[in-house]
Amino acid sequence: xxxxxxxxxxxxxxxxxxxxxxxxxxxxxxxxxxxxxxxxxxxxxxxxxxxxxxxxxxxxxxxxxxxxxxxxxxxxxxxxxxxxxxxxxxxxxxxxxxxxxxxxxxxxxxxxxxxxxxxxxxxxxxxxxxxxxxxxxxxxxxxxxxxxxxxxxxxxxxxxxxxxxxxxxxxxxxxxxxxxxxxxxxxxxxxxxxxxxxxxxxxxxxxxxxxxxxxxxxxxxxxxxxxxxxxxxxxxxxxxxxxxxxxxxxxxxxxxxxxxxxxxxxxxxxxxxxxxxxxxxxxxxxxxxxxxxxxxxxxxxxxxxxxxxxxxxxxxxxxxxxxxxxxxxxxxxxxxxxxxxxxxxxxxxxxxxxxxxxxxxxxxxxxxxxxxxxxxxxxxxxxxxxxxxxxxxxxxxxx
Amino acid sequence: xxxxxxxxxxxxxxxxxxxxxxxxxxxxxxxxxxxxxxxxxxxxxxxxxxxxxxxxxxxxxxxxxxxxxxxxxxxxxxxxxxxxxxxxxxxxxxxxxxxxxxxxxxxxxxxxxxxxxxxxxxxxxxxxxxxxxxxxxxxxxxxxxxxxxxxxxxxxxxxxxxxxxxxxxxxxxxxxxxxxxxxxxxxxxxxxxxxxxxxxxxxxxxxxxxxxxxxxxxxxxxxxxxxxxxxxxxxxxxxxxxxxxxxxxxxxxxxxxxxxxxxxxxxxxxxxxxxxxxxxxxxxxxxxxxxxxxxxxxxxxxxxxxxxxxxxxxxxxxxxxxxxxxxxxxxxxxxxxxxxxxxxxxxxxxxxxxxxxxxxxxxxxxxxxxxxxxxxxxxxxxxxxxxxxxxxxxxxxxxxxxxxxxxxxxxxxxxxxxxxxxxxxxxxxxxxxxxxxxxxxxxxxxxxxxxxxxxxxxxxxxxxxxxxxxxxxxxxxxxxxxxxxxxxxxxxxxxxxxxxxxxxxxxxxxxxxxxxxxxxxxxxxxxxxxxxxxxxxxxxxxxxxxxxxxxxxxxxxxxxxx
Numbered sequence: 001x002x003x004x005x006x007x008x009x010x011x012x013x014x015x016x017x018x019x020x021x022x023x024x025x026x027x028x029x030x031x032x033x034x035x036x037x038x039x040x041x042x043x044x045x046x047x048x049x050x051x052x053x054x055x056x057x058x059x060x061x062x063x064x065x066x067x068x069x070x071x072x073x074x075x076x077x078x079x080x081x082x083x084x085x086x087x088x089x090x091x092x093x094x095x096x097x098x099x100x101x102x103x104x105x106x107x108x109x110x111x112x113x114x115x116x117x118x119x120x121x122x123x124x125x126x127x128x129x130x131x132x133x134x135x136x137x138x139x140x141x142x143x144x145x146x147x148x149x150x151x152x153x154x155x156x157x158x159x160x161x162x163x164x165x166x167x168x169x170x171x172x173x174x175x176x177x178x179x180x181x182x183x184x185x186x187x188x189x190x191x192x193x194x195x196x197x198x199x200x201x202x203x204x205x206x207x208x209x210x211x212x213x214x215x216x217x218x219x220x221x222x223x224x225x226x227x228x229x230x231x232x233x234x235x236x237x238x239x240x241x242x243x244x245x246x247x248x249x250x251x252x253x254x255x256x257x258x259x260x261x262x263x264x265x266x267x268x269x270x271x272x273x274x275x276x277x278x279x280x281x282x283x284x285x286x287x288x289x290x291x292x293x294x295x296x297x298x299x300x301x302x303x304x305x306x307x308x309x310x311x312x313x314x315x316x317x318x319x320x321x322x323x324x325x326x327x328x329x330x331x332x333x334x335x336x337x338x339x340x341x342x343x344x345x346x347x348x349x350x351x352x353x354x355x356x357x358x359x360x361x362x363x364x365x366x367x368x369x370x371x372x373x374x375x376x377x378x379x380x381x382x383x384x385x386x387x388x389x390x391x392x393x394x395x396x397x398x399x
Numbered sequence: 400x401x402x403x404x405x406x407x408x409x410x411x412x413x414x415x416x417x418x419x420x421x422x423x424x425x426x427x428x429x430x431x432x433x434x435x436x437x438x439x440x441x442x443x444x445x446x447x448x449x450x451x452x453x454x455x456x457x458x459x460x461x462x463x464x465x466x467x468x469x470x471x472x473x474x475x476x477x478x479x480x481x482x483x484x485x486x487x488x489x490x491x492x493x494x495x496x497x498x499x500x501x502x503x504x505x506x507x508x509x510x511x512x513x514x515x516x517x518x519x520x521x522x523x524x525x526x527x528x529x530x531x532x533x534x535x536x537x538x539x540x541x542x543x544x545x546x547x548x549x550x551x552x553x554x555x556x557x558x559x560x561x562x563x564x565x566x567x568x569x570x571x572x573x574x575x576x577x578x579x580x581x582x583x584x585x586x587x588x589x590x591x592x593x594x595x596x597x598x599x600x601x602x603x604x605x606x607x608x609x610x611x612x613x614x615x616x617x618x619x620x621x622x623x624x625x626x627x628x629x630x631x632x633x634x635x636x637x638x639x640x641x642x643x644x645x646x647x648x649x650x651x652x653x654x655x656x657x658x659x660x661x662x663x664x665x666x667x668x669x670x671x672x673x674x675x676x677x678x679x680x681x682x683x684x685x686x687x688x689x690x691x692x693x694x695x696x697x698x699x700x701x702x703x704x705x706x707x708x709x710x711x712x713x714x715x716x717x718x719x720x721x722x723x724x725x726x727x728x729x730x731x732x733x734x735x736x737x738x739x740x741x742x743x744x745x746x747x748x749x750x751x752x753x754x755x756x757x758x759x760x761x762x763x764x765x766x767x768x769x770x771x772x773x774x775x776x777x778x779x780x781x782x783x784x785x786x787x788x789x790x791x792x793x794x795x796x797x798x799x800x801x802x803x804x805x806x807x808x809x810x811x812x813x814x815x816x817x818x819x820x821x822x823x824x825x826x827x828x829x830x831x832x833x834x835x836x837x838x839x840x841x842x843x844x845x846x847x848x849x850x851x852x853x854x855x856x857x858x859x860x861x862x863x864x865x866x867x868x869x870x871x872x873x874x875x876x877x878x879x880x881x882x883x884x885x886x887x888x889x890x891x892x893x894x895x896x897x898x899x900x901x902x903x904x905x906x907x908x909x910x911x912x913x914x915x916x917x918x919x920x921x922x923x924x925x926x927x928x929x930x931x932x933x934x935x936x937x938x939x940x941x942x943x944x945x946x947x948x949x950x951x952x953x954x955x956x957x958x959x960x961x
Contacts, residue, residue: 244792
């Protein structure tokens with residue numbers, strides 16, 4: 001038995017107490033009472049339900065506390081504006097995010113209790129011991145200290161620290177050292193100023209900014225393991241509903257994993273300041289059902305369609321500076337500095353999520369990227385309006 | 400010698416003599432080596448930069464009040480948050496707290512001046528030069544986007560974004576030089592405070608009769624020596640990388656950006672304690688006086704302070720839970736961070752016990768101190784949450800973290816700074832600050848503070864990262880950000896009231912007298928403001944509260960102290 005696994009066995013004893021089990025029906029009830037908006041094809045209620053079921057049920061007190069926190073969580077959730085989901089860490093949808101969420105409720109419970117006790121004492125002291133008219137100028141009795149009392153309030157925090165540390169360590173090992181199943185999908189994520197490159201080495205796919213991963217269920221676990229690299233400066237990959245963030249640091253490959261349990265679109269963005277356009281380095285992760293994912297893979301593996309009627313646009317791409325930075329499989333463009341455009345039209349956004357992928361936006365972007373994303377590293381392309389229109393017509397066919 | 404009347408060339412007649420007198424007055428402030436004048440210079444310098452960095456914060460809040468706002472451009476926003484952070488830490492927090500130390504430590508230990516008065520003056524002017532360097536970049540530090548560009552790499556300035564390849568121009572150089580120069584100033588002051596406390600105490604003042612204020616500054620100064628050094632080393636490496644072909648942080652030539660992260664946080668985390676321990680120092684003086692009781696558990700308070708000092712050196716990598724350490728490494732820093740909670744808890748309980756059974760007077764300094772206690776408690780608890788590494792993977796670099804450290808830096812430290820100014824302004828100027836304006840200041844500030852920083856926690860939980868100049872309208876962060884901005888402006892109004900109070904009371908304030916608060920430490924035995932020689936005769940003390948002994952000859956402290 002290795003040292004690590006022994007630690008984990010020991011820590012798992014604590015887990016029985018630490019993990020917030022909950023009665024799922026109670027939680028869902030409190031959530032729908034808050035009027036949870038359904039968002040963007042993500043069935044939140046169902047997701048929550050399966051999440052809750054996957055956790056062990058605990059004592060009724062803990063169940064109620066957990067539900068109180070769920071209600072709190074859904075209160076944040078109910079503040080959603082617009083049709084898209086808020087990338088909230090309180091709406092976990094993947095095993096690592098769930099583990100963290102459970103742990104966070106436990107920590108919140110402990111720190112909340114400390115707050116109630118100490119803040120209560122403070123409030124009591126400030127009200128009870130305020131100076132009164134009757135006191136006059138008399139000084140109160142002087143007390144210099146008490147060894148017994150001080151020992152007591154040293155020992156109690158020590159015990160709390162022990163409990164908190166052991167539960168935390170258990171989750172650290174559970175998330176960080178989780179064994180990788182054979183069915184896992186590998187994706188290499190490369191951070192660039194200011195966009196994401198996604199490579200699927202086993203599938204031969206390269207794409208950008210919009211990551212497609214299969215849904216992972218208990219019966220068919222297909223977690224996605226992300227290998228995180230950086231081409232220039234530090235970045236951080238973060239999709240709150242799917243897991244914690246991990247940094248992308250030059251020459252320091254990191255790894256993280258996600259296993260979204262419900263299909264749909266998950267939003268995130270770069271979480272480490274990486275330069276002028278750090279704010280518009282957005283991430284979109286599509287969790288696809290197995291069939292959708294297979295279809296997507298098949299399409300991405302084919303070279304993009306090269307329609308004859310847009311040959312003019314293709315010529316612009318191959319003769320102007322575009323090809324220095326971009327790749328389109330099946331053409332002369334083999335640059336690697338910018339995003340791969342082979343299947344550009346299959347993506348919903350351009351410029352790392354900064355704008356919708358429409359012909360008008362594409363034209364504006366090619367004309368001058370600064371209008372959409374000031375400071376983006378792509379230069380204004382100095383094309384004539386005609387060339388620009390032809391190029392956009394061509395790019396729009398790259399499904 | 401410093402206060403000697405200096406000959407100013409030209410004849411001194413009529414209007415000219417008035418001008419001459421003004422110049423001479425100015426000159427005394429420039430050449431002074433008096434610890435009190437230098438202390439005031441630090442405080443005025445810091446309040447000036449408080450207003451500057453506050454204005455930068457307001458620009459940041461206007462920009463973020465609405466999604467896709469265009470109040471400032473992306474590059475200006477990045478400059479502002481970099482300058483706001485750097486200024487508040489290096490040009491406001493440390494100078495003002497060392498200013499208090501300069502002014503008060505010699506007075507509290509019954510000394511004539513600091514141990515090294517000339518080093519003291521040198522340190523202040525180095526610090527001032529650092530500030531000048533940093534702000535000169537707005538004019539001279541041209542960056543990527545043309546002339547005059549302030550540093551825009553974040554106050555943490557993670558490599559390799561600071562490399563020549565990613566940040567050409569000179570703005571990062573001004574940033575590095577400013578911190579090196581003001582860092583040397585800080586080191587000088589720290590050495591001076593250590594020497595003063597160890598060698599200049601008056602007769603009878605053993606180490607264990609020093610006011611806790613002085614104890615804490617002794618710990619802070621020791622900590623400063625240990626923490627500023629790696630920062631200075633890191634800046635030197637950065638400049639070598641940028642100009643001399645070094646590769647310390649260059650991953651393409653065998654260096655590592657993670658080296659910078661380690662160096663920065665080996666400085667950066669203890670730095671938080673360099674700032675917060677002086678806040679404790681202030682609370683340790685004010686809370687007992689306004690509760691009318693001796694501090695509860697003096698030896699435990701000393702032990703906890705020294706303990707926090709040592710433990711704080713072992714926790715830096717809790718800023719690095721997301722850079723990809725091993726599970727064992729992460730667990731170690733979880734534990735060391737949580738351990739800080741134990742001595743901190745002891746301190747909070749001791750303050751509560753000091754309040755307990757007292758007769759609390761709610762003058763403005765005490766209001767700010769009670770605010771400090773409440774907010775520091777919450778800041779400590781969100782600190783525990785952040786120390787939980789898995790949760791930190793979610794919370795790191797979000798507005799939750801921003802909320803947490805502003806709870807420490809504003810909710811605890813700035814509140815204590817305000818308390819200290821209301822408490823010691825009468826000593827330094829001879830005039831009381833207006834209590835009416837003080838109460839307006841307190842209530843507006845505390846309300847604005849909670850509107851802003853309580854809300855920030857929630858927007859962080861909803862996934863909003865820090866350092867972004869704008870955000871998408873569909874993420875559910877709009878309303879919360881507007882609320883945060885409104886709270887920010889309420890705080891700004893409160894600070895303006897405070898600044899007005901400083902000026903107004905200097906002219907119109909009530910006479911303070913020697914000892915307006917009926918306090919117990921030695922500085923209150925001198926006239927207000929104290930003469931340049933401080934004490935006409937060297938004081939002799941027999942307990943931790945010399946003035947209590949004088950005021951209560953039947954019931955002196957030295958009979959009971961352990």
